[in-house]
Amino acid sequence: MPVQYTSILDEHRAVRTKAGIFDISHMGQFFVSGPGCAAWLNRLLTNNVEHLAPGHGQYTLMLNDQGGIIDDLIVYRSGEADFFLVVNASMVEEDFFWMAAHQDPDIVLRNESALWAGMAVQGPQASALFAATCPDLPLPPPKGYATTAAGAIVSRTGYTGEDGFEWFCPAAAGPAAWNQFIAAGATPCGLGARDTLRLEMCYPLNGNDLSPAHSPIEAGLGFFVDLDKPAFIGRDTLVRHKTAGTTVKLSAIQYTGTGAPPRAHYPVLADDGTVLGELSSGVLSPTLMTGIGMAYLPTRFSKLGTPLQIKVRERLFPATVVKKPFYKPQ
Amino acid sequence: MTVPADLRYSSSHEWLRLDGDIATVGITAHAQEALTDVVFVELPAPGSNVDAGDPTAVVESVKAASDIYAPVAGEVIDLNLEVETDPSLVNSDPYGNGWLFKLRVRNPAEVGELLDATAYRALIS
Structure with a gap:
């Protein structure tokens, strides 16, 4: 994804007033399955995956033993013992290494980041654009996702604060999907507008606003931490931060x-x-x-x-x- | 890309218009297009003395801050305060209302060492 296609200001305004599209193929996709994988993910992540019905996702954080943030990500539940995770591009290897190092024998963990293309269509006209492009598929509810007949995953998520969806498909199908959404009226947007849009919403960027030096409580992300579920990595620090303050x-x-x-x-x-x-x-x-x-x-x-x-x-x-x-x- | 024939150019994409010993300085159409939306301009202190190549002003887009260098040595004698209030003038009229500052040139011979329009056009093509 370039910093900009035309101008950050124009691209930003396209998303706030119409619809823009971002190439997010760089993001990572992990697939997790196996008996007990929900409990396993709950030990690795701050939010509670048991609150997810199949077809839904949640924002969550992965912490180190000291409660510092390794990564922020979205975990989607596709079945009782099937999940997929969308993680930050710069963290794919580190996240995977961390998860593999904590892997239980029954858990199957696959890094499919190289196999998937991804794009985010965002803006007040995104849902109309989706309906025009995919007339046979209802847009999932907020935080929900659906799978198309061709094997694409469409989730009602984003990083701009606007309504919209993210579309993940096998890499070979990426360019055609991208062109289809552009033809339907989405403005191509780059990293520059992605940054201005997410910062207006105070959505954190890992590596800038999130780092192993800070906990989710310090980052103001306590809403995505469930201290009532069984113990998870980093919990002790969060309990201390929550009770004594930061x-x-x-x-x-x-x-x-x-x-x-x-x-x-x-x-x-x-x-x-x-x-x-x-x-x-x-x-x-x-x-x-x-x-x-x-x-x-x-x-x-x-x-x-x-x-x-x-x-x-x-x-x-x-x-x-x-x-x-x-x-x-x- | 517009490269007026009557101006002189630096390889760092400033233009200079000489009138007597007074040089008006701005950034080229090529530079403003590369920067895209100019949202902030920081001008030098009036009366300051600069050498050729000194960072003398700052032009910022949403993307990045860019130093603007004095093409020749001189004393800053005038500033375009309009670009402080409306930085987009640098985009819309880079060779006109988007000028940045004026220098009283210390050594007019330095101006002759700058690129002419033909050489600058070759540089950016």
Whole structure:
């Protein structure tokens, strides 16, 4: 996927107002089956797969023994003892190695990342576009998925905050599917728009906003952690973070005026000039036309309305902690 | 791609228009197209002295921040404040209302060392 096909602003607006399509073939697909695999996945993941009926998926996290985040992913249940996982491209090998290292003898774990093409069609017109392209297949409900006669998997998921779907098919069938959705009116969109769209929603990006140095509680993802299910890897840290609180919190930060686009690693300062940390992500929001970003801030600086400054080269731009997300789709 | 014949060019895609000893500087149509949507421009401090090749302004798109270099040495004597309020002028009118700053040229001979339109067109083709 290129950074942009035409312009990040145009592609971003296409997704917010019509429909855009992203090539997500780089993402990884794992298939898990075998007796007891639900309980096994529940030991590896923070959310509870037992809450999934077949045909549904959930956002979840895989942690290391210290409760730090290895990856965030979506796990779909296809049967009582059949699941598939969609993981981040950069983490395919590490995720697979981690899972294989914890594998139970009865579990079958397959990495099929190289075999699948993937595309995400996103935007208020995505469902109409789907109906026009696949008239015989009802679009699954939010977080649900369905399998087509040709073996493609279509899930009602995405990374933009807009309605839409993700389409995974055998790699050889990818180009035809891509062209079909473009012909139906989807605008090709690149990594740049994917980043501005997801950040407006405060969806974290692994490697930027998520890392082994931070827990899901620090990242504000407690909703996707089930502390009531049987023990899972990293749980002890999460219990401690949940009961005692965390020293840092991934916070949403927005410029109070205009300024140079904030970017990852720019320093974040308190209003008295003390350096508090750095942006884990930052962009000029094409919807709000002002700077937005996220940073792990000391908890006492993470309260809504806390005045901050973002340092861009030698200049400081005033900013404040705001409520997540930055933008709610209509 | 527009490459006006009356301008001089740097290999880092700035253009320069000389009028007496005053040089107006901006970025080329080719540069603005590569940057795409310009959303922020940072101009130099008026009165500052720059050498040829010094990073003198910053032009930012959503994608990236790009340094703009002084094509020749001189003193910054004027700024286009309009591009601060409407950075898209750099995209829509790179050789006109999208100019960035003016220099009082220290050594006019330096201007002759810049690329002419033919050489610049060859560089970007």
